[in-house]
Amino acid sequence: MSRAVVWFRDDLRVHDNEPLALAAHHHDEVVPLYTFDPRQYAEGMFGLRKKGPHWARFRRESVLDLRESLRELGGDLLVRHGEPEAVVPDVAATFDADAVHCQTKAGTEELTTENTVRAQLAEAEIPLERSWTHTLYHLHDLPDPVDEMQDTYTPWRKSVERGASVRETLATPSSVPTPELDADGTAVPTLEELGVEAHEVDDRAVLPFEGGESAGKARVEAYFWEGDHLREYKQTRNGLLGPDFSSKLSAWLAHGCLSPRYVYEEVKRYEDERVSNEDTYWLVFELLWRDFFQFQFLEHGAEFFHRDGIRGVEKDWRTGPDAREAFETWAAGETGLPFVDANMRELNETGYMSNRGRQNVASFLADLLQVDWRMGAAYFESRLVDYDVASNWGNWAYQAGVGNDSRDNYFYVPGQAERYDGEAAYVKHWLPELEPLPPAYAHHPWRMSEDEQAGYGVQLGLDYPSPMLDIDARYDEMR
Numbered sequence: 001m002s003r004a005v006v007w008f009r010d011d012l013r014v015h016d017n018e019p020l021a022l023a024a025h026h027h028d029e030v031v032p033l034y035t036f037d038p039r040q041y042a043e044g045m046f047g048l049r050k051k052g053p054h055w056a057r058f059r060r061e062s063v064l065d066l067r068e069s070l071r072e073l074g075g076d077l078l079v080r081h082g083e084p085e086a087v088v089p090d091v092a093a094t095f096d097a098d099a100v101h102c103q104t105k106a107g108t109e110e111l112t113t114e115n116t117v118r119a120q121l122a123e124a125e126i127p128l129e130r131s132w133t134h135t136l137y138h139l140h141d142l143p144d145p146v147d148e149m150q151d152t153y154t155p156w157r158k159s160v161e162r163g164a165s166v167r168e169t170l171a172t173p174s175s176v177p178t179p180e181l182d183a184d185g186t187a188v189p190t191l192e193e194l195g196v197e198a199h200e201v202d203d204r205a206v207l208p209f210e211g212g213e214s215a216g217k218a219r220v221e222a223y224f225w226e227g228d229h230l231r232e233y234k235q236t237r238n239g240l241l242g243p244d245f246s247s248k249l250s251a252w253l254a255h256g257c258l259s260p261r262y263v264y265e266e267v268k269r270y271e272d273e274r275v276s277n278e279d280t281y282w283l284v285f286e287l288l289w290r291d292f293f294q295f296q297f298l299e300h301g302a303e304f305f306h307r308d309g310i311r312g313v314e315k316d317w318r319t320g321p322d323a324r325e326a327f328e329t330w331a332a333g334e335t336g337l338p339f340v341d342a343n344m345r346e347l348n349e350t351g352y353m354s355n356r357g358r359q360n361v362a363s364f365l366a367d368l369l370q371v372d373w374r375m376g377a378a379y380f381e382s383r384l385v386d387y388d389v390a391s392n393w394g395n396w397a398y399q400a401g402v403g404n405d406s407r408d409n410y411f412y413v414p415g416q417a418e419r420y421d422g423e424a425a426y427v428k429h430w431l432p433e434l435e436p437l438p439p440a441y442a443h444h445p446w447r448m449s450e451d452e453q454a455g456y457g458v459q460l461g462l463d464y465p466s467p468m469l470d471i472d473a474r475y476d477e478m479r
C-alpha cells in the first residue's frame with residue numbers, strides 16, 4: 001500500500017490541481033494537509049504586519065471550503081497551525097508517507113520554506129514532488145527560459161502568444177481516499193486562534209469576497225454567464241463602483257481557489273457560445289500580466305524587494321520620521337485628496353481596491369510624496385484580500401519607476417478623479433462627508449473658500465481633512 005501527503009499552499013482547490021491529481025493517481029491513500037504558518041501573520045517590513053484581517057479571513061474560508069470539497073470526494077483535510085518546515089516532515093513521518101506532493105511558485109520566502117522542507121524529507125528518504133501550478137502558461141512551455149525572459153511586458157507577451165499554448169486543466173480526482181483523521185486533526189483554527197483581529201466586511205464593499213473554490217466558481221458563473229459582463233470587460237475595467245466593472249477574480253486566483261487555466265477555458269467557452277471580441281481577449285491579456293510578474297519574480301527573486309528595483313534605478317526617496325508620518329496619513333486615507341482617501345478607505349475596510357485606484361494611490365505615495373515605495377507595497381500586503389507577492393511588488397515597483405518600466409509615469413490624481421469619477425459618486429461612496437459638494441469641489445475641496453465651506457456645511461480640517469500639502473503647487477513642480 002502506498003501513501004502520499006498533499007501539502008496545499010496557494011492552491012486551495014480540487015480542480016486543476018496537479019499535486020492532488022498526481023497523488024490520487026499514483027497512491028492508494030492520500031493525506032491532504034494544510035498548515036497555517038504563523039509567520040504569515042507576524043510583523044514584516046517597516047514594522048507592518050504581513051497578512052491582515054481580510055486576507056486571513058479569506059484564507060480561512062478557503063481552507064474550510066477545501067475541506068468540504070475533499071470530504072465530498074471521500075477524503076478529508078488535516079489542518080495544522082505551525083511552520084511547514086516542522087509540520088510537513090512530521091505529518092509525512094506519522095503517516096508513513098512514500099512521497100509528498102506540493103505546489104511550487106515564485107516567492108523568495110516560499111522557496112526557502114520549500115527547500116528546507118525538501119531537505120528534511122530527504123533525510124527520511126521521502127521525495128518532495130513539486131508542480132508548477134500558479135500561472136496560465138506553464139513554466140516549461142515558455143519560448144525562452146525564465147532567466148533570459150524580456151523585462152518588458154509587450155515583447156514578452158507577444159513571444160508567449162506566438163510560441164506557447166495553454167495546457168488543458170486537469171480533472172478533479174474522482175475520489176481522494178484518506179486514512180481516518182480524528183475531528184481534532186481536521187479542525188480549522190479561528191481567526192482569534194491565528195492571532196488575527198476579525199474585521200467585519202463593510203456593506204459598501206464591491207463584493208463580500210467569500211473565500212474558497214466554490215465561491216470562486218460562483219463568481220465566474222455570475223460575471224461571465226449570468227451577468228454576461230465579459231463582452232464589455234475592456235470598456236468597463238477602469239471602473240470603481242459595484243461588482244461588475246471587472247471580474248474581481250484576483251483573490252480567488254491569488255489564494256489558488258481558481259486555476260488561471262480554468263478561467264481561460266471559461267473565456268474560450270464564452271467566446272464559442274456567446275461572443276468573441278477584444279473585451280473577451282482582454283481578460284486573458286490581464287492574466288498574462290499576472291503571469292509576467294510571476295515569471296519576473298522567479299527571474300529576479302529578492303531584487304523585487306530592493307528600493308532601487310530590478311534595474312537599479314536610484315531615486316531620491318524620503319525616509320525618516322516625516323516620511324513615516326506622510327505614509328501614515330496616506331495609509332489612513334487622511335491626505336485631503338479625496339480620490340486617494342476614498343481608495344485607501346475602501347482598501348482598509350474591504351481589502352479590495354480597483355486597478356485604477358491602486359495605480360493612483362501608489363503614484364501619490366511614490367511620485368508625489370516621494371515616500372519609499374516599499375512602505376506602500378508592504379502596507380498593501382497587510383491589507384489586500386488578493387495579495388500576491390509577485391503582482392503586488394511587481395506593480396508597485398513599476399508604478400514607482402524602478403520596475404519593469406522605469407519611465408516616469410506619474411498620475412495626475414485630481415485629473416484621473418475627474419476622468420474616472422466624473423460625478424464624484426465613488427468618492428462620496430467612501431467619503432459620505434463630501435456628499436453636499438458638487439463634483440468639482442468633491443474632487444478639489446481645498447479650492448473652496450471659507451464661505452463656500454460654510455455654505456455647503458463641509459469644513460476642511462473638521463468634517464474632512466485639510467490637504468496634507470499644497471497639492472496644486474506640488475503637481476506644478478512635477479510638470
Ligand SMILES: Cc1cc2nc3c(=O)[nH]c(=O)nc-3n(C[C@H](O)[C@H](O)[C@H](O)COP(=O)(O)OP(=O)(O)OC[C@H]3O[C@@H](n4cnc5c(N)ncnc54)[C@H](O)[C@@H]3O)c2cc1C
Nearest residue numbers: 246247248249250286290355358359386387388391392395
Ligand atoms: C500598486 C498595485 C498593486 C497590486 N497588487 C496586486 C496584488 O497583490 N494581487 C493581485 O492579484 N493584483 C494586484 N494588482 C493588480 C490589479 O490591480 C488587480 O489584480 C485587479 O485590480 C484585481 O481586480 P479584478 O480581479 O477585478 O481584475 P480584472 O481587471 O478583472 O483582471 C483579471 C485578472 O487579471 C489579473 N490582473 C489584472 N491586472 C493585473 C496587473 N496589473 N498585474 C497582475 N495581474 C493583473 C488579476 O489576477 C485579475 O484578477 C496590483 C496593481 C497595482 C497597481
